[in-house]
Amino acid sequence: MHVDEAISSRKSVRRFLPTPVSADVVRHILEVAARAPSGNNVQPWRVYVVGGECRDKLCGAIVEAASGDPDRHQPEYAYYPTSWFEPCLERRRRCGFGLYAALGIARDDKDARQRQMLRNYTFFDAPVGLIVTLDRRLNTGSFMDVGMFIQNILVAARAQGLHTCAQAAFAWFHKIAREHLPMAASEMLLCGIALGHEDPEAPENAFITERADLSEFASFHGCDVTARSDAA
Numbered sequence: 001m002h003v004d005e006a007i008s009s010r011k012s013v014r015r016f017l018p019t020p021v022s023a024d025v026v027r028h029i030l031e032v033a034a035r036a037p038s039g040n041n042v043q044p045w046r047v048y049v050v051g052g053e054c055r056d057k058l059c060g061a062i063v064e065a066a067s068g069d070p071d072r073h074q075p076e077y078a079y080y081p082t083s084w085f086e087p088c089l090e091r092r093r094r095c096g097f098g099l100y101a102a103l104g105i106a107r108d109d110k111d112a113r114q115r116q117m118l119r120n121y122t123f124f125d126a127p128v129g130l131i132v133t134l135d136r137r138l139n140t141g142s143f144m145d146v147g148m149f150i151q152n153i154l155v156a157a158r159a160q161g162l163h164t165c166a167q168a169a170f171a172w173f174h175k176i177a178r179e180h181l182p183m184a185a186s187e188m189l190l191c192g193i194a195l196g197h198e199d200p201e202a203p204e205n206a207f208i209t210e211r212a213d214l215s216e217f218a219s220f221h222g223c224d225v226t227a228r229s230d231a232a
């Protein structure tokens, strides 16, 4: 698969088939992903691969906690701003509305939204879940490094015919994850990743998010873009 196709065909899949994924394939994806660059090559990522009984117990405990008093659980880093602003606000809205529309969930149907939110904690039925952590003694720059590693996992999964969903939702439940995984006290849970085979019939998987036009996020200064595209 051409790298452009692997990147472009990646999307967040939120319903997976029960088809198993072998440990060898997961190992391969992680070995490829670990070629990600990192400042001074410190390779600050750590990954816990969960499947089978371990996955079921972890998911069961988090679903229970998230269904009870979710406000008791807080992430160890702030992913989102405390107040939103444009154009992020509008993009965020479109993303949420688009997903719920694909699922046929009405905007005011809080119960259905809550049920969909809870599906995060079963890795959207994926047979394999990854829990990604970062040593908290590192600095904010390392978030870039781990982000590159995460994206490599998502893209390398495509080359194996698999799909993924990155899931910051797990960051809220790091205390519970610690009860199921041998995480050191110095490790901060950044996110989960669902990994498996896409359910092609699921309406939520047909939701393809849009992207801003190139002109909205890139500007060219002192380079002759026309000459470059002629040469390509």
Ligand SMILES: Cc1cc2nc3c(=O)[nH]c(=O)nc-3n(C[C@H](O)[C@H](O)[C@H](O)COP(=O)(O)O)c2cc1C
Pocket: 010, 011, 012, 013, 014, 095, 120, 165, 166, 167, 168, 169, 170, 191, 208, 209
């Ligand atoms: C670090 C990270 C964390 C995310 N966390 C969640 C999550 O907890 N639950 C979820 O359903 N989607 C999550 N997403 C998926 C985003 O909503 C998705 O990437 C975005 O809407 C763009 O859609 P696409 O991935 O299909 O291109 C996350 C994505 C990233 C990169």
